Every structure is written in structure tokens, then in C-alpha cells.
Amino acid sequence: MTLRFYDSATAAVRDFVPLKEGRVSLYYCGATVQGEPHIGHVRSALAFDQLTRWLQTSGLDVTVVRNVTDIDDKILVKAAENNEPWWALAYRFEQAFEDAYDALGILKPTYEPRATGHIPEMHALVAQLIERGHAYPAPDNSGDVYFDVRSWAKYGSLTHQNIDDMQAAADADPRGKRDPRDFALWKGFKEGEPETARWESPWGAGRPGWHLECSAMVTKYLGTEFDIHGGGLDLRFPHHENEMAQSQAAGHGFASFWMHNGMVTYLGEKMSKSIGNTINPREMLEIARPLVVRYYLGQAHYRSVLDYRPGSLTEAAAAVERIETFMHAALAKLFPGGDFGLVAKLPDAFRAAMDDDLNIPAALAVLHDTVRAGNTALAARDDAGTLLALQGVMGMTDALGINPTEAQWQRGGDATAETAALDVLVNAQLAARAQARKEKNWAESDRIRDTLAAAGIDIADSADGSIWSLKK
Numbered sequence: 378m379t380l381r382f383y384d385s386a387t388a389a390v391r392d393f394v395p396l397k398e399g400r401v402s403l404y405y406c407g408a409t410v411q412g413e414p415h416i417g418h419v420r421s422a423l424a425f426d427q428l429t430r431w432l433q434t435s436g437l438d439v440t441v442v443r444n445v446t447d448i449d450d451k452i453l454v455k456a457a458e459n460n461e462p463w464w465a466l467a468y469r470f471e472q473a474f475e476d477a478y479d480a481l482g483i484l485k486p487t488y489e490p491r492a493t494g495h496i497p498e499m500h501a502l503v504a505q506l507i508e509r510g511h512a513y514p515a516p517d518n519s520g521d522v523y524f525d526v527r528s529w530a531k532y533g534s535l536t537h538q539n540i541d542d543m544q545a546a547a548d549a550d551p552r553g554k555r556d557p558r559d560f561a562l563w564k565g566f567k568e569g570e571p572e573t574a575r576w577e578s579p580w581g582a583g584r585p586g587w588h589l590e591c592s593a594m595v596t597k598y599l600g601t602e603f604d605i606h607g608g609g610l611d612l613r614f615p616h617h618e619n620e621m622a623q624s625q626a627a628g629h630g631f632a633s634f635w636m637h638n639g640m641v642t643y644l645g646e647k648m649s650k651s652i653g654n655t656i657n658p659r660e661m662l663e664i665a666r667p668l669v670v671r672y673y674l675g676q677a678h679y680r681s682v683l684d685y686r687p688g689s690l691t692e693a694a695a696a697v698e699r700i701e702t703f704m705h706a707a708l709a710k711l712f713p714g715g716d717f718g719l720v721a722k723l724p725d726a727f728r729a730a731m732d733d734d735l736n737i738p739a740a741l742a743v744l745h746d747t748v749r750a751g752n753t754a755l756a757a758r759d760d761a762g763t764l765l766a767l768q769g770v771m772g773m774t775d776a777l778g779i780n781p782t783e784a785q786w787q788r789g790g791d792a793t794a795e796t797a798a799l800d801v802l803v804n805a806q807l808a809a810r811a812q813a814r815k816e817k818n819w820a821e822s823d824r825i826r827d828t829l830a831a832a833g834i835d836i837a838d839s840a841d842g843s844i845w846s847l848k849k
């Protein structure tokens with residue numbers, strides 16, 4: 378196995394060798410739960426879901442941590458505007474993010490820590506940085522504590538910037554900063570702020586800065602050194618630069634690899650709440666099946682820009698349908714009893730594409746070539762060829778989390794054992810009907826169709842076989 382990933386810190390594709398053999402530790406930045414999710418957020422989580430699944434498919438045991446930033450200036454502002462407690466607003470939107478992730482089959486992380494549950498860990502990190510001479514409490518007794526960027530020679534190395542050319546930190550009032558680029562580790566409480574967003578600390582009451590939250594949570598769950606830190610490209614600076622500086626200044630090795638997903642844009646502009654050009658995943662799910670939305674958001678290379686265009690789901694829907702139609706037809710042909718003794722297999726070309734910095738467009742090309750070869754084999758009644766293609770398609774769609782025969786995708790995303798069981802039963806009926814038709818036993822084939830119709834099941838016949846759906 379030669380897994381290779383693009384590491385943003387070194388700006389190169391490098392061989393990926395986990396710190397601990399057979400195990401991978403992955404942290405990626407989750408949402409600041411200040412509003413509804415948009416498809417940019419979901420694409421980010423999906424990119425790291427695809428990575429997780431590929432690491433697992435490669436036989437590695439993956440620990441995934443995705444945080445929830447549930448305290449932040451933006452949350453406090455929105456809650457005040459809404460006249461709602463900040464924690465109620467944060468929880469409401471945390472649930473909206475979870476619903477979106479679940480609907481698109483994004484695997485639950487191993488741990489999903491909330492920032493507010495880790496204040497003691499954050500204090501410990503601040504104390505360590507002060508002790509090592511890399512942080513200082515503001516001299517004006519505001520309660521702010523800043524990271525001293527000039528004390529850390531490597532500051533700027535993640536984003537390859539020279540400190541003198543860097544922007545000032547816009548994260549707190551510059552109350553007593555030594556350098557305008559110094560960023561807030563701890564933000565002193567200010568008059569008028571909610572008492573519930575006020576935590577005591579050795580430097581005065583206040584709340585944590587965003588960068589500090591992630592560093593403290595990474596270390597708690599993955600240790601001081603771990604394999605991969607991820608997030609969107611927009612977080613590279615200042616967020617990730619600051620995370621890396623403060624953790625390394627505290628003596629931690631921190632991440633071996635930095636992986637960043639490209640942005641979802643709308644008419645060329647970053648999709649963002651502040652710009653107001655957002656598409657909620659729910660809007661997409663009203664017009665397309667969850668599997669189609671997952672396919673659409675996950676088909677580009679994770680580092681490339683995905684520019685959303687109205688109507689762009691149509692192509693994804695057609696691609697999913699091609700895969701699905703072949704799988705149903707091949708399963709009905711080869712396993713008419715529904716007893717799938719099928720061993721999934723991954724074509725070498727697919728493995729090579731995925732190993733090469735998750736080249737999903739190339740991997741999808743292998744998948745569609747295999748579907749095409751499978752359809753040719755089906756038409757030629759070549760069962761061996763059909764089986765080979767089916768095994769490949771099953772393996773590849775499993776690896777990508779888009780196997781249409783999975784229970785998750787059967788109906789509106791609510792995965793249940795019942796829908797999976799129903800799929801097996803209906804497909805067995807369809808296979809019996811296909812057999813009856815082959816034998817020109819029209820009475821039997823009509824009987825099966827009528828039985829299915831009476832049960833509320835629609836059948837669509839095509840040259841490649843039949844697929845079913847529940848009547849709307």
C-alpha cells in the first residue's frame with residue numbers, strides 16, 4: 378500500500394505513513410454552530426468521510442474527531458439578535474448539522490467534543506504557553522490572554538507567510554496586544570455579555586478563543602502528536618496557523634499532515650453565511666434523493682473548487698441511476714433468490730486512484746467503466762463477466778459510501794432494517810417475474826406484478842432489468 382496525500386504544510390504530495398502502525402488519528406474542524414448548514418460545510422465533512430472510509434478500506438483503524446464550536450462571538454451575537462439563550466441557539470444548529478450529515482451518510486466521528494466541555498483543558502494549555510514565554514495576559518487587566526507571535530519563530534510556516542506581511546488578528550479588541558498579530562487565547566468578559574458565557578480562569582473571567590478550543594480538543598482525544606488535521610481551505614489562515622503555533626509552542630508535535638478541502642462556490646464566490654449565497658442541504662434533498670446529493674457533493678477532487686450551478690444535480694442523478702440499474706439487474710440475474718453470496722472486490726485501477734491523494738474523479742471513471750462492462754456482459758448473458766463487474770461495483774460503491782443497495786439509501790435516507798428486508802423480498806419477486814416472462818408464463822408474471830402493485834410498489838422495466846419504488 379502506498380497511500381499518498383497532499384500535505385498543505387509542505388505543499389507536496391507525500392507518502393502517508395501513520396505514526397502508529399495500523400492506526401490513523403484524524404481531527405477535522407467541525408461547525409461553528411451559529412446558523413443552518415450550507416452545502417459547503419457538508420462538502421467539507423464529506424471529504425473527510427471519504428478519507429476515513431478509504432483509510433478503513435485500506436485496513437487501517439481510524440479514530441476520527443470532529444469538534445463542535447458551541448461558544449464563539451458569532452453565536453453570542455446571533456443569540457442576542459434572536460433574544461434566545463446562546464446555548465439554545467447553538468444546540469438547535471448543532472442538531473441541524475447532525476441531520477444534514479446523517480442524511481448524506483457521513484459516518485459519525487469516533488468522538489465529537491463540544492468546546493464548552495473542555496474549558497479546563499484549554500486553561501492548562503494557556504498556562505503552559507505563559508510558562509514557556511509564548512503567551513501573556515493583557516497588562517490592562519481586561520482578562521484577555523494573547524499568544525505572542527514574535528516569540529515563536531515558526532509563526533507563519535503553515536501558510537508560508539512572513540510575519541511582517543501578515544494581517545492583524547481581528548479576533549478581539551486589541552486591548553494591550555504587543556503586536557497586532559497576537560491572537561486571543563482567552564477573551565476577558567465584557568460588560569453586557571451573558572453571564573452564562575462567562576468562565577472563571579486564573580487570568581480573569583471570560584471565554585476561550587476559537588483557535589485554542591481546537592488545539593485543546595485535539596490533544597485530549599488524539600494526544601500531542603497525531604496523523605492528520607483537516608478542514609476547509611478557508612481555515613488555513615488564521616485558524617490552522619494559530620492552532621499549529623500554539624500547540625507546537627507548548628511542546629506538542631501536533632499534526633503530521635494538514636489536509637484541506639476546496640471550497641464550494643456559487644457563481645464563482647465562496648459559499649458563505651456572511652455573503653448570504655448559501656444553499657441549505659435541505660433544499661437539495663427536496664429535489665433529489667440523498668444518495669444523489671452525496672454523489673454530487675463528493676464527485677470532484679476534494680481539493681478542487683466545486684462551483685454550484687442550479688440544475689447541476691441532474692447529471693449526478695443520471696450517474697447514480699446508471700450504477701443502480703446495473704446493480705439491481707445483475708443481482709436479479711445472478712442471485713434471483715436474493716441470497717447474495719457476493720464477495721466485493723476492488724479493481725487495482727480504483728485502488729491506485731484512491732491511494733493517489735484520493736483521486737475520486739479517476740476512481741469514479743473506473744466505476745463507470747466497470748458498470749459499462751457489466752451492462753455489456755448482461756446483454757451478452759455472460760454471467761461470469763456480469764459477476765466480475767458486480768463484485769467491482771459493489772466494492773467501489775462501498776468504499777465511496779454510495780452503494781445504492783445499502784439500506785441507508787432505500788428511502789429518503791431513513792435507514793431501517795425493514796427497508797433493507799423489503800428490498801431483498803421485492804427483488805426476489807422481480808427475479809421470479811423475470812423468469813416467468815422468459816418462460817412466457819404471462820399469468821404468473823401478471824400475478825406477481827399485481828401482488829406488488831397491491832402492496833404499493835411501482836415497477837419500472839427497462840432493457841437492463843426492473844427497479845422498484847414505493848408509490849408516492
Ligand SMILES: Nc1ncnc2c1ncn2[C@@H]1O[C@H](COP(=O)(O)OP(=O)(O)OP(=O)(O)O)[C@@H](O)[C@H]1O
Nearest residue numbers: 407408409417418421608609639640641648649650
Ligand atoms: N463554502 C465552503 N466550501 C467548503 N467548505 C467550507 C465552506 N464554508 C465552510 N467550509 C468548511 O466547513 C467547516 C465548518 O465551517 P465553519 O463553521 O467554521 O464555517 P464558517 O466559515 O463559519 O462558514 P461561513 O463561511 O458560511 O460563515 C470548516 O472546515 C470550513 O472550512
Ligand SMILES: [Zn+2]
Nearest residue numbers: 406407591616
Ligand atoms: Zn478548528
